[in-house]
Amino acid sequence: MTRTTERTVRGRLGLRRRMRRLALPLLLSAGLCAGALGTTGTAQAVDATVITSTQSGGRTVSFTFDDGPDPTHTPRLLEVLRRHGVKATFCLWGDHVRQHPHLVRQIADDGHRLCNHSMAHQDMGGWSQQQVRQNLEQTNAVIRQAVPNAQITYYRAPYGSWGQSPQVAASMGMQPLGWRMDIADWTPPGTAELVRRLMQGITPGAVVLMHDGGGDRSQTVSAVDQVIPQLKSQGYTFDQPAVR
Numbered sequence: 001m002t003r004t005t006e007r008t009v010r011g012r013l014g015l016r017r018r019m020r021r022l023a024l025p026l027l028l029s030a031g032l033c034a035g036a037l038g039t040t041g042t043a044q045a046v047d048a049t050v051i052t053s054t055q056s057g058g059r060t061v062s063f064t065f066d067d068g069p070d071p072t073h074t075p076r077l078l079e080v081l082r083r084h085g086v087k088a089t090f091c092l093w094g095d096h097v098r099q100h101p102h103l104v105r106q107i108a109d110d111g112h113r114l115c116n117h118s119m120a121h122q123d124m125g126g127w128s129q130q131q132v133r134q135n136l137e138q139t140n141a142v143i144r145q146a147v148p149n150a151q152i153t154y155y156r157a158p159y160g161s162w163g164q165s166p167q168v169a170a171s172m173g174m175q176p177l178g179w180r181m182d183i184a185d186w187t188p189p190g191t192a193e194l195v196r197r198l199m200q201g202i203t204p205g206a207v208v209l210m211h212d213g214g215g216d217r218s219q220t221v222s223a224v225d226q227v228i229p230q231l232k233s234q235g236y237t238f239d240q241p242a243v244r
């Protein structure tokens with residue numbers, strides 16, 4: 001080995017050691033800046049794209065339920081999903097989480113995915129990133145009071161009023177979660193009508209928006225109970241919304 005190459009090798013080794021020493025603090029500070037540590041467990045920043053399709057695509061569908069938990073309708077819905085062996089995503093309203101933490105534990109224990117849907121269902125379309133972050137952090141905190149170390153995979157803007165919230169949610173490790181199909185169950189139109197909308201409106205890979213809280217959701221729960229076997233008979237399987 002010549003003196004020159006020896007120096008080069010030593011230099012490289014030294015650089016590698018220096019990089020190793022730098023790597024941990026750098027990673028830690030990057031994680032803290034992104035809010036990835038402490039607020040979202042082990043989550044890393046995700047893409048800020050508002051996704052509307054399933055993880056796997058093809059003949060799959062993702063059911064998502066907003067505005068709960070609700071003391072009447074969420075337990076019924078959980079029973080229906082359990083009976084059919086279907087996992088869904090629940091977009092949780094922070095104030096309702098505070099009122100019914102045991103239902104959030106039940107949702108998580110059943111293996112469903114959790115989604116931050118703001119603290120009080122505010123329209124955050126015109127809010128600053130800092131205002132949005134405070135709200136989303138508070139919402140995650142109340143969810144984690146109910147379910148310590150809960151994995152909160154998604155964020156959905158109330159009213160679909162996204163503003164600057166996708167960037168904030170992504171930096172906190174939550175995928176902004178939109179929808180391809182909204183069954184418009186806000187004003188209950190009758191179970192048969194909801195079944196008709198679902199069976200006609202669902203397309204392969206769709207994320208479907210429904211509600212288990214914020215009003216009388218009994219028709220939605222009954223419609224879900226009816227459409228799951230029909231979708232299965234058409235070859236559909238149930239998937240989680242995409243994470244990028």
Ligand SMILES: [Zn+2]
Binds near residue numbers: 117121
């Ligand atoms: Zn909502």
